Amino acid sequence: MAQASRHDRQAALVRAARSGSRAALDALVVELTPLVWHVARGNGLDRATAEDVVQTVWLSLLRHLDRLAEPRAVAGWLIVATRREARRAWRELNGRPALSTDSAVDLPGDRWLPEPEVLRDDRDRGLWRAFNALPRRCQELLRLTVLAGRAEYRAVAEALAMPRGSIGPTRGRCLNQLKERLERDDIR
Incomplete structure (x- = not known):
């Protein structure tokens, strides 16, 4: 039920934004930018290029x-648009994308940390190493399903070009x- 209400809320925000409500548009941006950001970064873009992609996708929306046929599908529209724009941006870079600077693997190891934080950082590094060792398709699927939630399987299926089932x-x-x-x- 929470998923349905989220889609209803997003649809109401789209309709209000169409009617000129700046507050509704701002609420959509706040709610859905993390999803757009993670899709952009999940497609191998460095921070600066991802920022450009996020901005371009929101401008495109x-x-x-006014042409968005189903306001409840705004999250799915954003996922698909972001993947397309990310691919276009990646092609323009003419090379391999830079590694993410957000990864726990990139944390400096020479700073002093209390024991619990060191253990947590070590676990997080291991988790990210294991995640990054997964096939790219698994990485994309896990990013999208964790961020979009199970109710967004239709949008995830469309974004990844795979059957919903x-x-x-x-x-x-x-x-x-x-x-x-x-x-x-042995990571716990």
Whole structure:
């Protein structure tokens, strides 16, 4: 029920934004920018390029807001638009994208930390190593399903060009692969 109310709320915000409500548009941006950001970064873009992609996608939504056929599908529209724009931006870079600077692997190891924080940082590094060792398809699927939630399987299926019915089972296999890697590396 919470998922349905989220979609209803987003649809109401789209309709209000179409009618000129700046507050509704701001609320959409606040609610959905983390999703757009993670889709952009999940497609291998460095921070600066991802910022450009996020801005371009939101500008595109503004231009097409009146043409959005189903206001409840705004999150799905943003996922698809972000993936397309991220691919375009990546091609323009003419090379391999820079590694993410947000990864726990990039944390400096020479700073002093209390023991609990050191243990947590070590666990997080291991988790990110295991996650980054997964096939890219699993990484994308896990990012989208964790951020978008199960109610967004239709949008995730469209964004990843896979049957909707295979999202759950594939997600389960990807999570099992992650769990096996974590167990193999003894990460708790």
